[in-house]
Structure formats: C-alpha cells, structure tokens
Amino acid sequence: MPPAVLTADAITAGYDRRHPVLTDFSLTVHPGRTVGLAGPSGSGKSTLARVLALLHRPFAGVVRLDGVPVTGYRHRAPRATRTRIGVLFQQPRLSVDPRLTLRAAIAEPLRANGRPVDAVEELADLVMLTPELLLRRPHEVSDGQLQRACLARALALRPDYLLCDEMTTMLDASTTAALVGVIRDYQRRTGAGVLAVSHDAVLLDRWADDVVTVGSPAAG
Template sequence: MTSAQHLLADEVTVGYGRQVVLDSVTLRIDRGETVGLRGPSGSGKSTLVRVLALLHRPDRGRVSIDGTPVDAARYSVPVAVRTRVAALFQSPRAAADPRLSITDLIAEPLRATRTPEPVVRERVAELADLVGLTPDLRGRRPHAVSDGQLQRACLARALVHGPDYLLCDEATAMLDASTQAHVAAVISDYQRTQRAGVLVITHDQTLMDRWADRIVDLSGLV
C-alpha cells in the first residue's frame, strides 16, 4: 500500500506516425496543488493532458494515480479509476454533443455509469447552480447558448463525478473576462474544498501567475 497522492505521467513518450510529440516526459500533480504548464504551440501540451486524463495510452511510460499504475485508456479503465480524473478543454463547441440539452450534457457522464436518475437530477441541479447556469438555460441546446455558458456546462460536466484531479487545457481562452474569472473561481473553490490537484494550461501569463502554485515548462520535463 502507498501513501502517494498525486497524478503522475512517468517517462511518457507519444508519437503520431514518425513524429514524436512527447519524449520521456515526467509530470507530477499533487493533491491540493495547481500546476501551470507552459510551452510553445505544438509542443505536446494537449497530448500530455489527454494522456493524464486517461484518454490516450502512451507508447512508452505510464500514468499512475496515487501510486497505482493505469495501463489502459478510455473505457478499458475501470469506472472507479477513470472518473477520478477529468479534463476541461478549450473549445466547448467541440466538446459538446449538439443534440443534447444543457441538462443532458451535464448528466451524460452520470448516465454513462448507470447512476440512478433521482441522483442524476439532484447532482445536475447542484452543479448547474454552482457554475451559474440559470434554470431557463438548462433546457437549451448548445447552439442556443453562448460560448461562456456552454463552457460553464462543460465545467459542470467535468466536476460531476467529483474528480480528484482536474486538467484545464486552455479552458478560459475563448471566454470574456467576467466568465473567465467565474470559471477560475469555481475551479479554485472546488480545489480548496475537495483538495483536488489541478493542471492549468494557458497562454495568459498573468492568469497563470495568479492561479498556479508552481509553473513548469514542457521543454524542461524531458
């Protein structure tokens, strides 16, 4: 048994065809801390997020959660493990099924794990309130809400299982200043109450300096 409480990418290598995107990269996110990750466009930041979120299995190296290795990806990972990590991406339009209402979008991960419907309804209402989605917005589909409102729904969806680790890949880049501040505040409050580990990728250096406990450069992780 281990007392480690961190999300770890250990010597991770990922390639697409002949192009190596990540080469023996190691990154650790402790419970309760916010790590800022920076690097130029195309340096592999988003790929590293997908690996840490258990959405992509690395070619070499491995991901571990609290000291336990995870040697699979996506639905091959047990529910109790994969729901411990969530990701919030830059484009809410790309992340949202346009056929779903905002309520169903938030509920989707719970229904995928066969959560009883009364629990689903209660949890969705709780999180919609948390992220500032008023009842009149919840029955709308993505095309009928703004990018900021849709990203709030995606944040609620990311938090729906109460993850121990939240990975934010340019999650505030497409938002206006007030929505950006609100999303950052919700994430910070969640981290504080749940002692979650948070990874933040942003080109906004002021935001990163204010948000992150420590900042690492992807080029320095090899």
C-alpha cells in the first residue's frame, strides 16, 4: 500500500505565472505529526496551505494524498478526497456566512455531505462552545469564539489532515493554547497529520514536531 502521507512535491504556485510566490517547494505531512511552516509575510506559506487544501491549483508540481497524485482542485477534486483535508483559516469572519448561527456554520459540512447534524453538540463541546453561543451569529461573538466554531466545522468530517493557516493571529494566548490543545487531542484520537502555518516562532517551537521555513531545504 502507498504511504499514508500528504505531500507537496516541487510546488511552484502563486497568482501570476511570471512572479510565483512559491518556487519548487516540497513538504510532507505525516499522520499523527505536526509540521510547522514558517517564513516572512509574502513568502508563500498561505499559498502552499491553499494548494495542499486543494483550493488553489499550482503552476507546477504535484500534490499527493497517500501516494496518489491529485488531479482536480476545488470542486473538481473528488468529494472523497476533499473531505479528508480540513482547513482552518486566519480570519474567521471571512470564513463564515454572517447570516448563519454558529450551530448552522458547524453543521455546514455535515449537511453538504449527507451526514447527521446531531454531531454538532459534541463538536461544540469539543471546542468549548456553550449551547447558548451556538444560537448566536458571527457578529454576536468574539474572534476567539468564532474561531472555535471554525475549528469544530473543520473537524466535523473527521479529516485525516488538518491545515491551520495562521489560525491564531487574531487570538489571545489563552484561546490559542485551548485550540492547540483541542487539535492535539484530536491527533491523539485519530492519528491525523497537521500543518501549522505561522509567523510565530515561539508557537511553532512549542506546537510542531518539525518546523520548515519557506526558502529552506524541503522537509521529508
């Protein structure tokens, strides 16, 4: 059987072919481990996360899931492939429909994939959201509370890989620690691999098993 890994192999990507933000970069996320991805603003960290999340097609290179090359991105990727990768973005207010309650936001991937939505309460409890908070809409909660809901949504389909793109930028230290703790517990229970993108070297030093810097030799 092919190895159970998520791999970016010689990825060149960006939004202008003449000036890619990431060139010939490789990285591997192993099950049960956290890879930290560091680098300055504009170095391509978030672009790589979007490529691995199958949200952005690279100019060159290949994404492999368990050794199998990915051939489609966004809605062209098979649902069975997309749902194995969860994503947590930097700005929760840009990630959630402002018309939805937190309960509805967490239930979105479950409904979209024909799964029972009765798991919402368990997911909310996992990220320490109270039943009362589930009834509120994004403008009625803090950034930290909304990011907790986004984490619950990202874990709803029990992904094999979780990509965290600067997820703590807008959070205080206590909320950051709580969310990292939830992710670690999820890894212990499921064996999921995690990519943690951050400019915070102290956070990555405490959180990640290995840290790769964009522009440095690739990680295997």
